[in-house]
Amino acid sequence: MKLDLNSIKQAQENIREVVRKTPLFYSNTFSKESGYNIYLKCENKQKTGAFKLRGAYNKISNLSQEEKVRGVIASSAGNHAQGVAYAATALGIKSTIVMPETAPQAKVQATKSYGAKIIQYGEVYDECYSKALEIQRELGATFIHPFNDEDIIAGQGTIGLEILEDLSETDAIIVPIGGGGLISGVALAAKSIKPSIKIIGVQSSIIASSKVSLQEGKIVTLPGVKSLADGISVKTPGDITFDYMKNYVDDIVTVSEDEIAYGIFCLLERSKLVVEGAGAVAISAILSDKISIKGKNIACLISGGNIDIAVVSKIIDRQLIILKRRIRFIVEIQDRVGQLGRLVNSVVSMGANVVKIRQDTNWNDKGLDYANVLFEIEVETREHAENVIDTLRKKGYNLEIVG
CATH class of the missing domain: 3.40.50.1100 (Rossmann fold)
Structure with a gap:
């Protein structure tokens, strides 16, 4: 290993005129939920939308x-x-x-x-x-290799300098990890300034090549699998980065695909940040209680925001359903004028937003005098959803929750 703190400070000078110093801001929401003081280092606000520049x-x-x-x-x-x-x-x-x-x-x-x-x-x-x-x-x-190069590592390490410039009291930095270029640079920079700081990597559990390599003490190649965190879906860490990780990284934890999706959803809804899968894993690890340190101040590195908008839409839809904030149900009504209108008014009056509605007039087992109506609604919380369903049933509606 030939890099040191001066190498990273030189890299900082090299990139100063082109690369943005991205914001590090305190998240009240994630801090309350985790019990730590959570700060977000927003490389999704970098030019090109990610730290790679x-x-x-x-x-x-x-x-x-x-x-x-x-x-x-x-x-x-x-x-x-x-x-x-x-x-x-x-x-x-x-x-x-x-x-x-x-x-x-x-x-x-x-x-x-x-x-x-x-x-x-x-x-x-x-x-x-x-x-x-x-x-x-x-x-x-x-x-130009994406991670296994010391000039690349030094450039990524400038993030560690910026975090400690803005928050010298940082106790830990949580870093996405794939091939190891980002975490190697950040760890070297941060520990050279503050040896007590903890550097924790986060990797997708379905392709945790760096974690397995550190556990086994040698570079391990895993089968190629594409995670939602595609930016860190790396089969084999670099030999150069492996040496830095062995010396400077304290731990690597893993998160599931569901936990990554939830991290993306929470960053969008609570912090108004559009973040790709790899960029969300640090917060995913916090929300899934994978991080345990003695200190209080944690910097979560949001590494990038380049995510397909169609994927964002799928994640939002799926998370709303998982969280029971979007529910589907079928209601049986009499097929008479005004019946559907009264049902819709009942749903809306309880603060639910009707997303989709479809009436099937000829498919009720009781015959042609009855109709099945499929509703898809959005509500504020799981409890709100339960209240809507319970109230409709108390009003006498025959109702079945679906999908």
């Missing part, structure tokens, strides 16, 4: 003039692609990014808008990584 800019700025002339190349389906493209263009360097054919077009277009040449190849990261190395040999370009 820090490492990419530091790496590319440190290239020799000859390397800059030959350009850079990277393989990525998301945040690293955008970070490299933005950094290269800002420094007047040509960039080529190889992205999977399955990459969301929004991310492809965003990367292209930052000035990169895009080549789409293969269905998964490993295929486009191999293609990028092939093209690198043809072009002589410098390959």
Whole structure:
């Protein structure tokens, strides 16, 4: 290992004119729920929507003039692609990014808008990584690795400097972890300034390669699985990052896919932050009671906000149903004029919002004089939902909750 605090301070100088110093703000809501003082470090507010620009800019700025002339190349389906493209263009360097054919077009277009040449190849990261190395040999370009590079690590470590600049009393930093570049830099920076600080990584339980590697004391490759936290779905941590993690990371905990989805939902609803899966795992770990430290002040690193809006919509719908704040039920009514109107008025009068309603007039077992009405409603709380259902039943409605 050759990085030290001065390396990260130099990286901070290298990126100062381009990279934003992102906000660290206190969350009253999450603090009350957890019993800690929770602060959110919002890298979703960074240029390109994620922390990756820090490492990419530091790496590319440190290239020799000859390397800059030959350009850079990277393989990525998301945040690293955008970070490299933005950094290269800002420094007047040509960039080529190889992205999977399955990459969301929004991310492809965003990367292209930052000035990169895009080549789409293969269905998964490993295929486009191999293609990028092939093209690198043809072009002589410098390959920019997403995490296993000390210039990248130093750039990401500037986040640790910023957290302690804003809150020197920080007792722990909770960091998303995939290949280990982010947590290696943050841990090195923070522990060099404050050795007592705890650095805890959070990884998806379905692809916890860094956690397993640290447990076994050697680099372990796990089967490739795509988590909702796709930004940290890494099969194998880097050999460079592994050394830093062994020396500076105190613990790694895991969160389930449901816990990640709940973290995304809570950050959106309670803190008004749009956050991707990897960016939500630190809060997911807090909300699922995976973190236990002696101190009080915890900084949760929100690593990025580049999430497909369609995925956000699915998460909202699913969480509302899980939390019983969106419920579906079928009510039997007599098929007469005014009956449906009275039922709707009863539901609305209790403060429920009718999202969907459908009347089936010919499918009631009692015959054509009766109809089944499917309701989908939104309510404020689970207790509110129970009150609506109980009140309708007390009014004599035959009601069945569905799905």
